[in-house]
Amino acid sequence: MSYKSFPNPIRIIIRSSQELIIATAWDAVEFLRNWPACRDRAYRRALQHCLDALDGITSPKKAHAAFADAARQAGILA
Template structure:
């Protein structure tokens, strides 16, 4: 299985101000399971886009953009 690399790594703040680097759609999907921020619309779109990227339905770049938007909305983008 391909992990669908993001164009650039995304740095996010996990619990207790711990920084995590997300570099693939797989990493993002796993991080979204333990999401520390609010689970609004951007979060739901990011989940769907990451899963679609892993299935080969959507490019990893779309998952990257959605994940970054969700992290920005939740205030956890480092």
Template sequence: MSYKRFPTPIRVIIKQGRENIIATAWDAVEFLRRWPGKRGIAYRRALQHCLDALDGILSPKRAWASFTAAAKEEGFLA
């Protein structure tokens, strides 16, 4: 399985002050599985798009955009 690199890494900071660098669709899936925020539409879309990127159905750029939108909605972007 390819990890599908994102166009640029995303730095997310959760409330406990922990910082994560998300550089691939696989990193995003791992982070989304332990997502500390609300699991609404943006979260579900990001998870599906990242899984689809790993399967080669969507581009890593599309998954990156969805993950970024979900992280922004929850205030996780640094």
């Protein structure tokens, strides 16, 4: 399986002092499984797009955009 690299990494802030770098759709799926915020529509869209990117159904660019949007809405995007 390919990890499907994002066009550029996404920095996430967790616990107000730690940063995490999400560089692939696989990294995003792993992070989404322990999502620290509300699992709203943006979260579900990000999870679906990242899983679809891993399956080759959608592009890593689309998964990247959905994950960044969910992180932004959750207030954890650095």
